[in-house]
Amino acid sequence: xxxxxxxxxxxxxxxxxxxxxxxxxxxxxxxxxxxxxxxxxxxxxxxxxxxxxxxxxxxxxxxxxxxxxxxxxxxxxxxxxxxxxxxxxxxxxxxxxxxxxxxxxxxxxxxxxxxxxxxxxxxxxxxxxxxxxxxxxxxxxxxxxxxxxxxxxxxxxxxxxxxxxxxxxxxxxxxxxxxxxxxxxxxxxxxxxxxxxxxxxxxxxxxxxxxxxxxxxxxxxxxxxxxxxxxxxxxxxxxxxxxxxxxxxxxxxx
Ligand code: NI
Numbered sequence: 048x049x050x051x052x053x054x055x056x057x058x059x060x061x062x063x064x065x066x067x068x069x070x071x072x073x074x075x076x077x078x079x080x081x082x083x084x085x086x087x088x089x090x091x092x093x094x095x096x097x098x099x100x101x102x103x104x105x106x107x108x109x110x111x112x113x114x115x116x117x118x119x120x121x122x123x124x125x126x127x128x129x130x131x132x133x134x135x136x137x138x139x140x141x142x143x144x145x146x147x148x149x150x151x152x153x154x155x156x157x158x159x160x161x162x163x164x165x166x167x168x169x170x171x172x173x174x175x176x177x178x179x180x181x182x183x184x185x186x187x188x189x190x191x192x193x194x195x196x197x198x199x200x201x202x203x204x205x206x207x208x209x210x211x212x213x214x215x216x217x218x219x220x221x222x223x224x225x226x227x228x229x230x231x232x233x234x235x236x237x238x239x240x241x242x243x244x245x246x247x248x249x250x251x252x253x254x255x256x257x258x259x260x261x262x263x264x265x266x267x268x269x270x271x272x273x274x275x276x277x278x279x280x281x282x283x284x285x286x287x288x289x290x291x292x293x294x295x296x297x298x299x300x301x
Contacts, residue, residue, distance in 0.1 A: 048272065048284055052081040052291040053265040054219055054298075055141075055175065055199050055247035058105075059084065059094035062251040062262055070264060071102055077266040080104055081291065081300060085141050085175055087112035089126055099135035106300055108138035108175050116151035116159035124166055131170050137298040139167040140175025141199065144188075147180040157184060164192045173297050175199055176216070182207060189214050195297060200249050201235060208235040212243055217297055219247040222255035222263060224274050236278050245297070246271055246290040 058067060074082065084099065086092030086109045095107035109130045111119055130136055142163040144156050151159075167174045174196035178185040182203065189196075189211075198211050199219040211218055218239055224232055236244065246268050254263035255270040272283040272290075279286065295301065 048269045048287055049078045049080070050291050051079045051265065051268050051272075051287050052083075052246065052294040053079060053248050053250075053268060054083050054197065054245040054290075054294045055221070056082050056084050056250050056265060057087070057091070057252075058082070058098055058250070059091050060251050071098075071105070074102075074104065074265060078287075079265040079268070081106065081294065082265055083108060083137065083175075083294070083298060086110055087141060088115040088118065089123060092127070092130055096130060096133055096136065099133075106135050106137045106298065108140040109136055110138075110140045110142045110163055110175070111159055112141050112177060113143055113145040113156045113160065113181075114148060114150040116156045118151075119159055124162055127163070127166060128170070131166075131172060136172075137300060138173045138175050138196075139163055139170070140196075141177045142174060143177035144181035144185050145177060145179045146184075153184075156181075157188070160185075161188055161191075164188060167196075168192055168194060173197070186210060186214070189216065197245055197297065199247060200253065202229075202232050203235060204231055205234045205238045208239050212239065217243045217245050217293065219245040220275065221247045221249050221271055222253040222259070222267070224271055225255040226259065227256075233274075233278060236275060241279060241281075241286070241289045242293055244275065244290055245294050246275075246287070 092109035
């Protein structure tokens with residue numbers, strides 16, 4: 048399969064320390080032509096920029112994940128504004144709310160999410176949204192910022208998918224779509240038009256079946272494309288082509 052766009056990867060993660068260079072150099076020959084590496088805090092955002100400078104097919108997003116929201120000093124937005132001036136920074140993310148782990152107090156999560164949504168609007172950049180067990184509050188903030196972005200690693204219902212569509216956002220699907228308990232996400236994928244779907248790994252996490260639990264990377268995305276192809280009644284290559292074009296359009300990448 049050729050022309051795969053992985054819209055959500057974390058190749059700065061230490062799980063890639065042993066073989067990062069060899070793995071990334073092998074991407075083009077494995078059909079992976081574009082990767083958006085996603086920041087989770089100030090350090091990983093800078094590391095994402097560093098990777099984007101080293102590899103022509105890597106682009107990046109900078110932002111603070113809800114887990115890290117409580118770590119932000121009063122100057123963090125200023126630093127992201129400077130980082131976003133880099134030509135390979137194509138989005139603000141990942142940002143959002145996570146009430147499953149609650150690693151940061153919810154009021155701080157909401158404040159940091161809202162501030163970064165405002166920054167994305169100011170810079171005219173799309174957003175990469177992380178949402179876990181925080182759907183009503185997430186939708187409330189998205190409604191105040193109608194615009195471009197993707198709700199990543201989607202596991203919500205078909206009804207929620209329709210709501211996200213109405214707000215103008217895209218939906219990202221990864222390895223979880225191949226898990227045995229994925230019935231709800233499969234229903235959501237069925238109602239979403241193909242032009243609003245992105246492929247993503249969230250690597251090193253979320254490896255698709257039959258690799259579940261192992262380290263994930265972008266070369267496993269054909270397994271997710273195959274699952275989407277079955278749902279949509281098209282070929283996996285058609286899924287790869289459509290999702291690449293969607294991601295290129297959303298993130299302004301040629
Ligand atoms: Ni992620």
